Amino acid sequence: MSTSSETDAGTEQSTAGAVAGGDFEPRLVAFVCNWCTYAGADLAGTSRLKYASNVRVFRVPCSGRIDPLFLVKAFERGADGILVSGCHPGDCHYAEGNYYARRRFAIFRELMQFLGIEQERLQFSWISAAEGAKWADTINNLTAQIRALGPFEGYKSLVEASQGPT
Amino acid sequence: MSTPQEELQGRARQLLESGEVALVIGYGQGNTPEKTTPVFLTDAAQVDQLVLNPFCRNNLAAWLTRKDLKAKHDTIAIVAKEPDIRAVIVLVQETQVDPATVRILGVRIDEPGNPDSPVAVLPQTTLDELQQYLQADFQPRDMTPEQLNDVDQFEKLSPAERWAFWRRQFDRCIRCYACRQACPMCYCDSCIAQMNQPQWIDTSAHPLGNFSWNIARAFHLAGRCIDCGECERVCPVDIPLMRLNRFLARHIADKFDYKAGYDVEAYQPFASYKCDDNEDFIL
Ligand code: SF4
Ligand code: SF4
Ligand code: FES
Numbered sequence: 001m002s003t004s005s006e007t008d009a010g011t012e013q014s015t016a017g018a019v020a021g022g023d024f025e026p027r028l029v030a031f032v033c034n035w036c037t038y039a040g041a042d043l044a045g046t047s048r049l050k051y052a053s054n055v056r057v058f059r060v061p062c063s064g065r066i067d068p069l070f071l072v073k074a075f076e077r078g079a080d081g082i083l084v085s086g087c088h089p090g091d092c093h094y095a096e097g098n099y100y101a102r103r104r105f106a107i108f109r110e111l112m113q114f115l116g117i118e119q120e121r122l123q124f125s126w127i128s129a130a131e132g133a134k135w136a137d138t139i140n141n142l143t144a145q146i147r148a149l150g151p152f153e154g155y156k157s158l159v160e161a162s163q164g165p166t
Numbered sequence: 167m168s169t170p171q172e173e174l175q176g177r178a179r180q181l182l183e184s185g186e187v188a189l190v191i192g193y194g195q196g197n198t199p200e201k202t203t204p205v206f207l208t209d210a211a212q213v214d215q216l217v218l219n220p221f222c223r224n225n226l227a228a229w230l231t232r233k234d235l236k237a238k239h240d241t242i243a244i245v246a247k248e249p250d251i252r253a254v255i256v257l258v259q260e261t262q263v264d265p266a267t268v269r270i271l272g273v274r275i276d277e278p279g280n281p282d283s284p285v286a287v288l289p290q291t292t293l294d295e296l297q298q299y300l301q302a303d304f305q306p307r308d309m310t311p312e313q314l315n316d317v318d319q320f321e322k323l324s325p326a327e328r329w330a331f332w333r334r335q336f337d338r339c340i341r342c343y344a345c346r347q348a349c350p351m352c353y354c355d356s357c358i359a360q361m362n363q364p365q366w367i368d369t370s371a372h373p374l375g376n377f378s379w380n381i382a383r384a385f386h387l388a389g390r391c392i393d394c395g396e397c398e399r400v401c402p403v404d405i406p407l408m409r410l411n412r413f414l415a416r417h418i419a420d421k422f423d424y425k426a427g428y429d430v431e432a433y434q435p436f437a438s439y440k441c442d443d444n445e446d447f448i449l
Contacts, residue, residue, distance in 0.1 A: 125449035
């Protein structure tokens with residue numbers, strides 16, 4: 001992403017506000033569509049908006065491309081929180097990908113909560129190419145919420161319990 | 167007067183004798199009085215192998231998508247209880263089964279597993295008639311109060327309690343995939359659970375792989391599960407899979423006013439959308 005220097009700058013801001021959470025820096029993953037949210041994140045960068053550097057961005061063609069197993073895999077690999085974001089309804093580059101995604105994730109997030117995953121750890125947004133500020137706010141809020149919640153011990157313990165003898 | 171079992175045998179005999187079907191899949195006597203086992207009949211002389219009793223449990227619709235059977239027999243009849251008829255409806259809806267090649271011998275078992283349960287052969291014979299029969303008492307949220315209560319009560323636990331519960335359950339999974347094999351809706355040639363390039367789900371029976379497997383299984387059945395209960399019944403370690411399935415079914419009913427297995431023409435919830443679907447959860 002072209003926002004790397006800006007996100008680095010954002011680190012100072014986020015660590016400054018990290019007192020309550022001790023040393024814990026949340027690891028966040030965002031799955032974003034190429035046409036809206038990715039461009040929105042880009043705009044945040046070119047507008048020199050500061051936001052938490054905790055997020056790793058995965059660009060996909062469309063929110064409709066996001067298989068829920070992507071999210072499971074991100075948790076498996078250590079994500080403490082995940083954002084899924086695409087174009088606003090009516091704005092999808094492929095006309096209807098986000099409508100399908102909306103239905104899929106309306107149910108998938110319920111399943112994850114039913115399994116005991118806190119709802120803060122899996123969030124969804126529509127962020128357009130013009131909404132650089134919304135991107136920055138969304139990431140900052142997500143970071144603050146996950147920092148308050150702490151590391152995703154549940155999944156970390158699954159990983160630990162699954163390693164063979166070393 | 168003939169017993170329901172004799173009536174069923176008569177219908178199967180007629181189908182095979184007339185050549186209307188090449189194969190009848192039904193229930194035969196198992197190795198104890200309380201067990202049945204699927205039987206595959208190609209000759210009218212074999213129909214006395216068919217039994218109809220409260221121990222007919224398998225969902226035989228799971229065999230309708232078997233390539234080997236489809237290749238050998240151009241028309242197949244199956245003995246189908248109400249959930250199994252719903253399974254056939256979803257298979258037709260998903261274009262896995264051509265309705266012209268299937269005949270349904272509909273049966274009713276009022277209390278599966280209870281030796282005193284009444285059993286009957288349904289008078290309806292076409293898929294259309296059977297669908298109408300099922301629709302007669304259709305409710306999108308058609309769970310028993312106990313089933314709903316089980317889900318509702320569980321939801322009241324804290325996230326940590328729910329997590330601990332499923333950890334205990336899924337940790338036991340031995341990854342036998344009996345749940346998948348028994349499920350009429352799990353017909354993919356290559357299951358995501360066995361893909362290794364890339365590997366989405368660890369194949370080992372360890373807590374991490376088991377968690378991902380059970381998430382994938384449950385979610386891939388969301389909006390498609392026809393509530394036959396076979397997955398849970400066959401699970402050798404008694405994981406309460408129906409609690410997951412019913413939880414998802416309840417949300418599908420509430421959010422999309424849909425229940426799987428009642429209408430071959432219906433659009434499935436994840437294969438359709440409405441512009442004004444609820445999006446309260448989206449920032
Ligand atoms: S998920 Fe279980 S209850 Fe649902 S259709 Fe498959 S086997 Fe039947
Ligand atoms: S039947 Fe039970 S033990 Fe076997 S794979 Fe399914 S959940 Fe795991
Ligand atoms: S292209 Fe952005 S959601 Fe489809």
